[in-house]
Amino acid sequence: MGLLGSGCRLLFLLTAVFNKGLLSPVTGKEAWNYVEVRDGAHMFWWLYYADSPSAGFMDLPLVMWLQGGPGGSGSGFGNFEEIGPLNRDLEPRKTSWVQAASVLFVDNPVGTGFSYTDTPDGYATNVAMVSSDMLVLLRNFFLEKPEFQSIPFYIFSESYGGKMAAAISQELTKAIAEGTVKCNFAGVALGDSWISPLDSVMTWGPYLYTTSLLDDNGLADVSSAAEDVKRAVEQQQFEKATELWSVAETVVEQNTNGVNFYNILTQDPDEKSSSSAGEDFIALQTRRHIRPLHSQSLSELMNGPVRKKLAIIPRNVTWGGQAEEVFSNMAGDFMRPVVDIVDQLLTAGVNVTVYNGQLDLIVDTMGQELWVKRLKWEGLPGFNKLKWTALDDPASPGVTGAFCKTYKNFSFFWILRAGHMIPSDQGPMALEMLKMVTRQA
Structure with missing residues (x-):
């Protein structure tokens, strides 16, 4: 090649x-x-x-x-x-x-x-x-x-x-x-x-609890959702585990009033709610974890001045335009x-x-x-x-x-x-x- x-x-x-x-x-x-x-x-x-x-x-x-x-x-x-x-x-x-x-x-x-x-x-x-x-x-x-x-x-x-x-x-x-x-x-x-994805998911509850971001009820909810992920991983059902990981994140959001997964001292008010009706887990994870890396201002920069500077980007290619497909195709390995x-x-x-x-x-x-x-x-x-x-x-x-x-x-x-x-x-x-x-x- x-x-x-x-x-x-x-x-x-x-x-x-x-x-x-x-x-x-x-x-x-x-x-x-x-x-x-x-x-x-x-x-x-x-x-x-x-x-x-x-x-x-x-x-x-x-x-x-x-x-x-x-x-x-x-x-x-x-x-x-x-x-x-x-x-x-x-x-x-x-x-x-x-x-x-x-x-x-x-x-x-x-x-x-x-x-x-x-x-x-x-x-x-x-x-x-x-x-x-x-x-x-x-x-x-x-x-x-x-x-x-x-x-x-x-x-x-x-x-x-x-x-x-x-x-x-x-x-x-x-x-x-x-x-x-x-x-x-x-x-x-x-x-x-x-x-080790499972080690991360299984410690979400204890970490949030010790930092006063979950109460006893919330800890029970998050731990239960994490156990569902664990069972899927142990059964080698990795695509199902990815879907259940998404569910566990929603449980965390609901019990912490929208804690930011990237920094527990911050909160994004737009991300407090769980997935909207009809939103599948791939779209949801794109919104949660890809979109923060592709903010509107960054996208405008990359698809504007940067694209013009580079001068080799094909006309039919948009920066970040295939990101959701990238995540979707890796879901079984995630x-x-x-x-x-x-x-x-x-x-x-x-x-x-x-x-x-x-x-x-x-x-x-x-x-x-x-x-x-x-x-x-x-x-x-x-x-x-x-x-x-x-x-x-x-x-x-x-x-x-x-x-x-x-x-x-x-x-x-x-x-x-x-x-x-x-x-x-x-x-x-x-x-x-x-x-x-x-x-x-």
Whole structure:
């Protein structure tokens, strides 16, 4: 499968015009392109070369960012809402990861963001297919950009992106050993990641109860709904489990008066009610978990100035236009755990980092700790014996911003005062974590 389009270009200066008429320069080189990963299945990537006053890009790592959903766009949300050089208003971001690494955003799986499929059967249906597609993209990327083949390459992820990142890392490790992909893979970081869905769902009730967001009756309701999900998973009825997961979320909303799944200290009044009449669970989950990543203002930016700047997006492709189909096609795989893959990565010597936000509900830290404690990795007893280390918040010296623990090739970061989107909630701490993971601090 070859590269498509002649729109890949490097820019030393981008002047972006937003609807307010403001001019916002982005210094540093960029590149973007499409890769046809399967017949009729096209994936979009966007690279920002590291732009640091103290080091050239060859002296800094390459980080690939994978968004969640599945169906959330890294080129959109991850870029303009979390870690890219500009925010959604096209103003420079002080905590952009581009100052510490070259950053590669990939709209993954096929159909996400600017990625698209020509046919209804072109969507990925499980993480194995997602991994296969990504390996084609990475093979092409490192061939097109040979200057990055020797640079330490890390995969950072968020939410469902973490589940995909684990599977991709496993296949990438094999491909490097076989010589089919040439790169210097240095590790994977799993942020608020959907590694063990059931552990997340089963801890929603206890977490909300201990934070005074459920009373005894509410705890009973949420726990009962979670048990329904558990039975379906244990019976290997994963599509049913996904539907029951959606029901459990509705029970949480009803009993908490609409708590925000991405940050328990916030509430969206528009999301207090349960699903509307006739709304199926796919539409409901799109509304709950994809739409927040595709706000109207972000969609206008991506389908307006950004689309015009990129100049390679086909006329029939709308940013985010196939997101619901992406989620729908992955529904049968959604509740499957990938803890065994993380175990295999650790055993193979791959550097694995888990990081989680204190205020996240959808992937709460309690659930993350549960699956970590069940790892079969031989280093786990040593990891468990360690006491965590307090890290100062770079934005508030003397104030704890996180705790961390590292043993051999495994690290865990507990990020304080952050929800599901850690770089958005605690940008300075997220940037500091990036530097630590990539051995720059």
